[in-house]
Every structure is written in C-alpha cells, then in structure tokens.
Amino acid sequence: MTTNTLSKHVFSIEDFNLWYGNDQAIHQINMEIPRNEITAVIGPSGCGKSTLLKTLNRMIETIPSVHTSGSIKYNNQEIFAKKQLVEELRTHVGMVFQKPNPFPKSIYENVAYGPKIHGIKKKKVLDEIVEKSLRGAAIWDEVKDRLNQNAYGLSGGQQQRICIARCLAIEPDVILMDEPTSALDPISTLKIEELIKELKNDYTIVIVTHNMQQAARISDKTAFMLNGELVEFSDTDQLFSNPKDKRTEDYITGRFG
Numbered sequence: 001m002t003t004n005t006l007s008k009h010v011f012s013i014e015d016f017n018l019w020y021g022n023d024q025a026i027h028q029i030n031m032e033i034p035r036n037e038i039t040a041v042i043g044p045s046g047c048g049k050s051t052l053l054k055t056l057n058r059m060i061e062t063i064p065s066v067h068t069s070g071s072i073k074y075n076n077q078e079i080f081a082k083k084q085l086v087e088e089l090r091t092h093v094g095m096v097f098q099k100p101n102p103f104p105k106s107i108y109e110n111v112a113y114g115p116k117i118h119g120i121k122k123k124k125v126l127d128e129i130v131e132k133s134l135r136g137a138a139i140w141d142e143v144k145d146r147l148n149q150n151a152y153g154l155s156g157g158q159q160q161r162i163c164i165a166r167c168l169a170i171e172p173d174v175i176l177m178d179e180p181t182s183a184l185d186p187i188s189t190l191k192i193e194e195l196i197k198e199l200k201n202d203y204t205i206v207i208v209t210h211n212m213q214q215a216a217r218i219s220d221k222t223a224f225m226l227n228g229e230l231v232e233f234s235d236t237d238q239l240f241s242n243p244k245d246k247r248t249e250d251y252i253t254g255r256f257g
C-alpha cells in the first residue's frame, strides 16, 4: 500500500455488513469518508458506531466471532485483501480510545514507543519525534520539563493528549477516535475538541461520540446510525438543522436515544 497518491476519500465503504457470530451488527453500509475533514458518527447506544470505527483499522478482527461482507477501501485499496498487512494499515490509520490508556512508562517512552518499534533508534531523531508529537497534541509546554516522569502521574485530560501524541508519532494519515472525551471533565474536553479541530489540517479524523453537541461543534460531516444502519450522512450543519430522515430528526430532537 502506498500513500503517494492520495485519494479524495480516505475510506470508501461499499455494501458493508458485519456479524458477531449470528448477530448482524452492521447492515449494508455505503459511505465515503472525505480527506482532511472531521467525520462524526452518532447514534444511540448499541447502534454499531464503535464496531464501524474499529473495522476501519481492522481492530475488530481481534474478536474471533466477527465476519464481514462487502468492501472497505482505504486510499483506493481493499483493507480486507489478503496482501494487506494489518500492521501496515494501522500505521496509516491510528486510534485513540475512550479511556486514556498510556503505558506505565515515562511520558517520553509512551511517545517514542511506536517509532522505536518501527526501527528508529537514534536518540536525536527520537527526541525530535517526541517533541513534534507532543507539540502536535498541544501538551508540550505542560510536560517538557518532566518527560521522564511516569505518564500515570498526569491528569486524565493530559493522559489523553499523551495518547494522541503517541498516535501522531507514527505519522498516521487518519486518526480514529472512539469517544475520546467521554471520561474527561468539561475543561479537558474543550481542550481536546480544540486540538481535534487543529489536527484536521494535517489528518483525517473519524470520531465516534455520544454527545450530539460535540458532533455539532467540531465535525464537518455527521453520520447518524441506528440499529446497525447508516440512516443519514450529511454535512453537519445540514444534518442538525435540516435532517432528511424522520428518524434523524427524532434522534437529534431528543425523542429517543
């Protein structure tokens, strides 16, 4: 897989279905995720948001009962193709989780971990990557004097920005975020939201959120899912002000969910 020629849509999802054993969790989804934009995925609990997100970097395959049909192309190449190496896909498509999950290591080691695994050994190069990534995650000034301290000593919001820095250190193309602020207080949430808006200059972001206001605040496009189906996928302004589907309208006006 090469990212030399970048497609307009990072992901093209066609007739995609997913089952956990006999239970179908995703039904016939068609969707194109635009490059350098923020796409939010919203919908009630259990509608399949996380499942869809975790499929995009094939994280879902860690669950043995999962099987799929249809096609998902990343940068014009089928992610399920036999020749596609999962590790390679995941260097292009990074992920940030709901709960900050730093390693029990120093701040520096958390960020240097990915580049080291990819064979970078020179201290000077690693130092540069660590600084650039921490700056990119808007946390450099807060931690620059304590890079050797354990990341567990940071607040939840700071830990989440360390996890974003860890993700940036592998120079991804896309960042998947699974409810990245749901474990954070309002001030940390705002900081992460500001950061996400800045990151879209350099990355494509797909974010799952329970929080409709958050989707409205930060995303360019919003996908509304219900019972494993993609009900509506539109520009965020349009989806919240003038939804095309009655089910979207009912959800965003709080009639269910």
Ligand SMILES: Nc1ncnc2c1ncn2[C@@H]1O[C@H](COP(=O)(O)OP(=O)(O)OP(=O)(O)O)[C@@H](O)[C@H]1O
Pocket: 020, 023, 025, 043, 044, 045, 046, 047, 048, 049, 050, 051, 052, 063, 210
């Ligand atoms: N590991 C699993 N094994 C079996 N079924 C699963 C598994 N994970 C999720 N499911 C089922 O798949 C469906 C979609 O779940 P998913 O977690 O993707 O929804 P979600 O919209 O992200 O929900 P939430 O907002 O509560 O996180 C649900 O019916 C769920 O019970």
